[in-house]
Amino acid sequence: MTWMAGALGVLFGGAFLCLATAGRPAWTRTVGPTVTVLGCLLGLVPVGAALSGGAAPAFCLPWSLPFGSLSVQMDALSAVFAAPILIIAALAAIYGAEYLRPFEAKKDLAASWFFFNLLAGSMLLVVVARNAVLFLLAWEIMSLASFFLVMFESEQPNVRRSGWTYLIATHIGTAFLLVLFPLLGHQGGTLDFAGFSLADPGPRLATAAFLLAVIGFGTKAGFMPLHVWLPEAHPAAPSHVSAVMSGVMIKTGIYGLVRTLTFLGTPPPWWGWVLIGIGAVSGILGVLFALAQHDLKRLLAYHSVENIGIIALGLGVGVLGVSYDHPVMAFLGFAGALLHVINHAVFKSLLFLSAGSVLHASGTREIDHLGGLLRKMPATGLAFLVGSIAICGLPPLNGFVSEFMIYVGSLSALAGAPGAQVGVLAASLIAVGSLALIGGLAVACFTKAFGVIFLGEPRSDHAVHVHEAGPAMRIPMAVLAAACLVIGLSGPLAIQFLAPAVGLLTGGATVASACPAWATEVFWKITAVAAGMVVLAALLALIRSRLLAGRSVTDAVTWDCGYAAPTPRMQYTASSFADPITRLFRVFLRTRRRFAPPSGLFPAASSFASETPDVYRERMYRPAFSTVENVLSRFRWLQHGRVNLYILCIVLALLALLAWKLS
Amino acid sequence: MNLLPLATMLAGLILAPFLLGVINRTKAVFAGRYGSPLLQAYYDLGKLLRKGAVYSRTTTWVFRAAPVIGLASVVVALALVPISGTPASLSFSGDLVLFAYCLGLVRFFTVVAALDTGSAFEGMGASREVQFSALAEPALILGLAALARVTGSLSLTGIFSGMAGSTWLVAGPALALIAMALLIVFLAENARIPVDDPNTHLELTMIHEVMVLDYSGPDLAMILYGAALKLWVLGALIVNVLLSLLGLSGGAALAGFALGMILLAVVVGVVESVMARLSLLKVPQLLLGAGALSILAFVLIVRFTL
Numbered sequence: 003m004t005w006m007a008g009a010l011g012v013l014f015g016g017a018f019l020c021l022a023t024a025g026r027p028a029w030t031r032t033v034g035p036t037v038t039v040l041g042c043l044l045g046l047v048p049v050g051a052a053l054s055g056g057a058a059p060a061f062c063l064p065w066s067l068p069f070g071s072l073s074v075q076m077d078a079l080s081a082v083f084a085a086p087i088l089i090i091a092a093l094a095a096i097y098g099a100e101y102l103r104p105f106e107a108k109k110d111l112a113a114s115w116f117f118f119n120l121l122a123g124s125m126l127l128v129v130v131a132r133n134a135v136l137f138l139l140a141w142e143i144m145s146l147a148s149f150f151l152v153m154f155e156s157e158q159p160n161v162r163r164s165g166w167t168y169l170i171a172t173h174i175g176t177a178f179l180l181v182l183f184p185l186l187g188h189q190g191g192t193l194d195f196a197g198f199s200l201a202d203p204g205p206r207l208a209t210a211a212f213l214l215a216v217i218g219f220g221t222k223a224g225f226m227p228l229h230v231w232l233p234e235a236h237p238a239a240p241s242h243v244s245a246v247m248s249g250v251m252i253k254t255g256i257y258g259l260v261r262t263l264t265f266l267g268t269p270p271p272w273w274g275w276v277l278i279g280i281g282a283v284s285g286i287l288g289v290l291f292a293l294a295q296h297d298l299k300r301l302l303a304y305h306s307v308e309n310i311g312i313i314a315l316g317l318g319v320g321v322l323g324v325s326y327d328h329p330v331m332a333f334l335g336f337a338g339a340l341l342h343v344i345n346h347a348v349f350k351s352l353l354f355l356s357a358g359s360v361l362h363a364s365g366t367r368e369i370d371h372l373g374g375l376l377r378k379m380p381a382t383g384l385a386f387l388v389g390s391i392a393i394c395g396l397p398p399l400n401g402f403v404s405e406f407m408i409y410v411g412s413l414s415a416l417a418g419a420p421g422a423q424v425g426v427l428a429a430s431l432i433a434v435g436s437l438a439l440i441g442g443l444a445v446a447c448f449t450k451a452f453g454v455i456f457l458g459e460p461r462s463d464h465a466v467h468v469h470e471a472g473p474a475m476r477i478p479m480a481v482l483a484a485a486c487l488v489i490g491l492s493g494p495l496a497i498q499f500l501a502p503a504v505g506l507l508t509g510g511a512t513v514a515s516a517c518p519a520w521a522t523e524v525f526w527k528i529t530a531v532a533a534g535m536v537v538l539a540a541l542l543a544l545i546r547s548r549l550l551a552g553r554s555v556t557d558a559v560t561w562d563c564g565y566a567a568p569t570p571r572m573q574y575t576a577s578s579f580a581d582p583i584t585r586l587f588r589v590f591l592r593t594r595r596r597f598a599p600p601s602g603l604f605p606a607a608s609s610f611a612s613e614t615p616d617v618y619r620e621r622m623y624r625p626a627f628s629t630v631e632n633v634l635s636r637f638r639w640l641q642h643g644r645v646n647l648y649i650l651c652i653v654l655a656l657l658a659l660l661a662w663k664l665s
Numbered sequence: 666m667n668l669l670p671l672a673t674m675l676a677g678l679i680l681a682p683f684l685l686g687v688i689n690r691t692k693a694v695f696a697g698r699y700g701s702p703l704l705q706a707y708y709d710l711g712k713l714l715r716k717g718a719v720y721s722r723t724t725t726w727v728f729r730a731a732p733v734i735g736l737a738s739v740v741v742a743l744a745l746v747p748i749s750g751t752p753a754s755l756s757f758s759g760d761l762v763l764f765a766y767c768l769g770l771v772r773f774f775t776v777v778a779a780l781d782t783g784s785a786f787e788g789m790g791a792s793r794e795v796q797f798s799a800l801a802e803p804a805l806i807l808g809l810a811a812l813a814r815v816t817g818s819l820s821l822t823g824i825f826s827g828m829a830g831s832t833w834l835v836a837g838p839a840l841a842l843i844a845m846a847l848l849i850v851f852l853a854e855n856a857r858i859p860v861d862d863p864n865t866h867l868e869l870t871m872i873h874e875v876m877v878l879d880y881s882g883p884d885l886a887m888i889l890y891g892a893a894l895k896l897w898v899l900g901a902l903i904v905n906v907l908l909s910l911l912g913l914s915g916g917a918a919l920a921g922f923a924l925g926m927i928l929l930a931v932v933v934g935v936v937e938s939v940m941a942r943l944s945l946l947k948v949p950q951l952l953l954g955a956g957a958l959s960i961l962a963f964v965l966i967v968r969f970t971l
Contacts, residue, residue: 374783376725387727387777396770397738397763410759410819417813421967431810431963435956438806441766442799445773449795453780459723520758527757531741535767539730539737542887546733549883553717560721560782561879574780574788582796586949 003061006076006130009045009088013123016041017116024112031099031106034115038095038122042088045126049088052081053499060132060196069193070135074127078502079264082340083129083257086347087250091122093478094249097355098242100474101362114154114240121147121246128254134183134193141179141254145172148251151243152235164234171231175221179258182214186265198265208266212273215262216280223255225314226284227618229307233291236306237299237367241358244299248306249351253343256313260340263321264506271325271425277318278429282436285311289443290587293450293580294614298357298367301451302350305393308440309346313339315433316408323411324508326426330414333517336504338407341496345400345489349392352482356386359475360455363468369454369576372465376456379470383456385479390448392486395441398532400489403496406528407521409437443583450579459570491532493525577612584614592617673748673919678740680923681897682706682890684930691934706893713886721879723783731778732880732887735771739894742767746901747822749908749922750915756822761809764821764898765802768854771891772798779876790875793945797860797872800952801853807959808846811839812906814966825905830912835970842962844906849955851899853948855892858937860948900929 016037023029062073076084095118102111120143127140149172153165183193185207190197221228232252236244263269288308295301316339323332359382360375361367376383392399412430419426460466470476489496562568584593593614600608686703693700702708720728745764747753753760776794779787813819815836816827833840853860856873863874877888904925913921943951 374723376727391770391773394769394773395766396773397766402766406759406762409762413759413762413810413813413819416810416963417817417819421970424967427967431807431960434810435803435807435960438765438803439799441769442795442802445769445776446795446799449773449776449780449791453777453791457725457727457777457781458783524757524759527755528763531744531755531763535737535741538740539733542733542736543730546883546887549714550718553882555718555720557722558719560723560784562784563786563878568784570783572785573783574785574792579780579788579792579795582792582945583799586796 003048003059005044005047006061006074009041009048010123010127012037012044013041013119013126017119017123020112020115020119022112024110027106027111030110030112030115031103034111034118035095035099037115037119039092041119041122042092042095045084045088048076049081049084052076052078053085053502062132062194065133065135067135069133069187071133071194072136073132073194073196074130074136075132076130077506079257079260079506080129082500082503083253083343084126086253086344087122087125087129090249090347090351091125091246093481094242094246094351094355095122097245097358097475097478098240100472101240101242101358104362114151117147117150118243118246121151121243121251125251125254129257132195134187134195138176138179138183141176144251144254145169145176148235148239148243148247151247152239154240154243155238161238164231164238168231168235171221171228175218175228175255178214178218178221182211182218182262185211185214186262195261195265205270209270211262211266212269215259216276219255219258219262220280221255223252223259223313224284224307224310225280226287226307226311227622229284229288229310230616230619230623232307233295233300233303233616236303236354237297241299241354241361244302244358245351245354248303248354249347252306252310253347256310256317256339256343260317260507263317268509269321269325271322274318274320274322274325275425275429277314277321278433279318281311281314281316281318282432283311284308284314285436285440286443287590289440289447290584290591291614291616293443293447294584294591294593294612296369296576296613298360298369298451298455299354300367301369301447302353302357305353305444305447306346306350308444309342309350309393312405312408312437312440313342313346315339315436316342316404316411318429319408319411319415319433320507322426322429323415326415326419326423328415328419328426329508329517330418330520331411331426331430332508333504334407334411334414334521336507337497337500337521338404338409338411340500340503341407342401342404345392345404345486348482348485348489349389349399349401352385352479352486353389353393355475355479355482356382356389359471359479360386360468362471362475364464366464368464369451371462372455373458373461373570373573374456375460375465375468378468379456381476381479382471383452385483386456387452388483388486390452392490394444394448396445397528398490398535399486401486402532403490403493403525403528405437405441406493409434410524412437446580446583450576454574454576454579458573461570461573461575491529493528494522497521497525590617592620669751670747670754673751674744674754677743677746677748677894677897677901680926681893682710684896684900684926685893687927687930688934688937691931692938695935695938706889710886710890713881713889714883716882718882718884721782724778724781724879727774728778728781728879729884731774731781732884732891734774736887736891736894738767738770739891739898742898743894745821746898747825747905748901749905749913749918749925750826751919752822752826756820758819758823760820760822761813761824762806765806765809768895769798769802771895775873775876775888782879784879786875787878790872793872794876797853797948797952800949800956801850804846804952804955804959805850805854807956807963808843808850809902811843811959811963811966814963815840815970821902825909828906828909830910833910836966839962839965839969840906840909842958842965844903846955846958846962847899847903847906849951849958851896851903852933852936853952853955854899855896857933859940859943859951862942897926900926904929 060075124144131137187193224232292304320335392401395401395405412433415430685706744754776791779791861872
């Protein structure tokens with residue numbers, strides 16, 4: 003507990019220390035990241051203890067706030083979420099130290115580091131808080147800190163717009179949570195989490211709580227159609243902040259949902275269907291929108307929606323397993339979802355950091371302006387390639403392990419559930435089908451991103467004058483890339499570490515003790531296969547180099563079917579690469595194309611442009627919000643600016659309340 | 666230790682290129698030609714392995730890594746596939762997912778290597794490949810899931826050893842639908858007519874062949890050999906499904922499997938001789954159709970069995 007208090011103290015106290023260094027850039031540069039790294043290292047001690055040895059005792063202090071208490075606890079479930087938060091925040095801070103250097107001339111970074119440390123501390127507090135007031139306080143600090151971090155380049159109008167979108171969206175989500183917690187605490191008369199789990203909610207209360215949690219936490223997590231803030235805010239933030247937000251901050255939404263599930267007893271099947279439905283929609287549409295983007299960071303942000311969808315699929319499979327009493331399905335569904343939380347944190351922050359390094363070097367996020375960067379930025383390119391393979395869920399990296407768990411969880415239901423349980427069968431079939439389609443489309447999207455940015459020839463001057471990132475940016479990327487391979491090869495260990503947390507969700511010791519033995523064996527075989535694949539590839543490479551030794555190995559121009567003077571402009575671009583798929587799914591995407599074709603005998607300049615704005619934003623939120631604005635603008639007459647009348651209103655309201663209370 | 670699984674895997678490694686010869690000979694017979702020798706694929710591989718290499722100046726290490734990673738993952742996929750009753754060298758619950766994703770890894774690297782050359786032609790092929798395979802993957806996995814439902818097993822070995830003639834009595838129509846879906850996936854993934862034409866090296870209609878235009882020497886040998894192995898592993902799925910109808914065992918099953926693979930190659934040759942390639946816009950409909958067949962088969966199994 004002392005370690006935990008130490009970590010929170012260092013992060014929150016250090017944040018103010020950063021503020022104190024304002025005006026001294028050299029101090030800020032050192033103090034900011036050091037505080038984050040130190041706080042995160044301290045926090046990892048209780049996380050490690052909780053993952054290996056079971057839950058630490060709850061720590062509770064009374065607090066003067068009504069219904070508030072300073073109760074925190076690091077149990078297995080908190081630890082699963084806290085581990086990526088601490089590790090990614092520390093690595094992003096090291097990266098940020100170098101990434102922010104060019105901005106020092108223009109702005110004071112003290113505020114930026116203040117909010118970054120505040121964000122790291124509040125995320126940790128969110129996952130360990132055991133009181134609703136404390137939780138909501140931490141939740142709000144987290145939202146505000148990340149809002150100010152998104153607004154870093156607030157001199158740009160589109161950054162300001164993205165920031166406001168985020169602020170509004172996150173507070174709409176919080177509004178649902180403000181209803182959720184009193185509802186949960188109503189019965190026990192307390193807002194301590196310990197009181198929630200003891201009380202037995204009736205079916206109606208449980209239903210209301212579940213729906214509120216799905217909407218409230220789903221807004222933070224980015225469930226479609228609550229995701230609209232995500233593709234706006236993540237690209238606008240500096241890249242190390244995007245990595246933290248996309249990699250771990252949105253997972254606090256998943257944490258909240260999962261924690262709420264532990265309060266609600268045995269879930270009815272339709273909760274599982276809701277989650278699988280959300281997962282399928284978010285997953286498939288998330289990757290399709292990603293395919294249609296030209297902006298690298300926007301593309302990655304849509305992939306976060308996709309991966310949150312995969313996590314929701316896993317949770318849905320787990321919930322169905324619990325409610326129909328299929329232990330394997332329940333265990334692997336939840337285990338896959340939780341492992342995917344960690345895996346997505348690793349590879350998505352890796353991708354955002356390498357995208358940041360591309361942006362840092364080339365000054366553009368337009369994929370179609372880049373090309374051939376692998377020659378000049380070998381380390382960044384390798385990091386992006388590793389992240390791409392991992393996010394596509396391909397063996398032998400980590401994405402495969404978690405997707406495999408969700409697959410096998412749903413396949414076990416498909417193969418074993420009795421024919422009468424049509425709901426389980428249909429939901430599992432949807433889960434398997436969506437995972438397969440998402441997998442195929444993700445390959446399309448990341449071959450596009452990696453291939454167009456890093457391979458081929460430079461498409462514009464942006465891509466010519468680039469340089470590799472410095473060591474402080476390369477080291478975090480190297481650590482994360484290594485983590486992708488290590489987690490990919492240590493499936494059996496992952497199962498062991500996740501078993502206690504999954505046990506909390508499946509609510510049964512029998513599942514947690516019976517299933518891992520079976521699953522561990524499968525994962526040892528996967529590890530063996532993955533390692534075998536690496537060895538075999540190395541062996542084949544050796545054979546080839548033996549064969550080619552002493553023979554003529556020459557360089558030539560790319561064979562373009564006899565065309566002798568290819569230019570970089572003739573290469574396929576990201577837009578043309580994705581075009582067949584975006585056309586096939588045009589019903590969902592509504593891509594706008596502006597095409598001025600060449601015409602006449604001596605055609606003048608022609609042009610083609612396409613953009614794919616978010617359909618939900620355009621068709622759902624914009625009309626809804628403009629209606630609200632129209633209605634509310636009728637009350638403008640109240641806002642007349644005369645202070646004495648305002649005070650009169652306040653006094654009248656107070657008198658009315660007093661009269662109501664006394665009567 | 667039972668060596669039979671390893672022996673069948675070795676048989677796959679040795680015999681896979683032979684299927685290419687059978688396909689080409691069938692097409693030659695249809696065209697009234699004498700055709701190339703049945704062992705032509707082996708001669709080609711031998712010739713390529715003896716040559717040097719030419720690399721495009723645009724390419725990077727990714728281009729050179731793709732053939733070795735691709736071949737390694739097809740070999741892993743081969744290790745997961747059983748042959749008519751003989752278990753695979755490697756099997757565990759859920760290996761059918763690993764099987765599909767190994768083929769996904771091959772595709773990832775083939776596509777990335779094509780983009781590495783910076784050629785417009787190869788980019789075009791790559792773009793088509795990812796589109797079609799994204800639609801073929803659900804059809805494959807849902808088809809295998811339906812087979813898992815029939816036999817109650819989650820491993821390819823368990824699935825195919827659990828199927829017998831009696832399974833066909835219970836779920837015959839569904840199995841026929843699955844075989845059809847797998848055949849469509851097989852033709853699409855192996856770049857065969859009606860999805861792709863393996864012969865038109867210099868046309869705008871091609872997909873797989875154009876992506877490997879820039880390879881030469883041992884690299885091209887690895888790619889050709891990998892393609893032959895992919896033909897073998899996906900073909901083995903179809904032959905295993907259909908062969909279970911006869912309920913053979915022991916040596917007869919192995920002989921039946923060999924005959925079945927040759928017959929499948931002949932069917933591919935016949936399809937290529939009598940059909941034209943589909944318009945590229947029609948291919949997604951074919952692949953979505955395969956996915957629909959898989960789902961229909963699953964529904965039939967749930968409705969009419971157990």
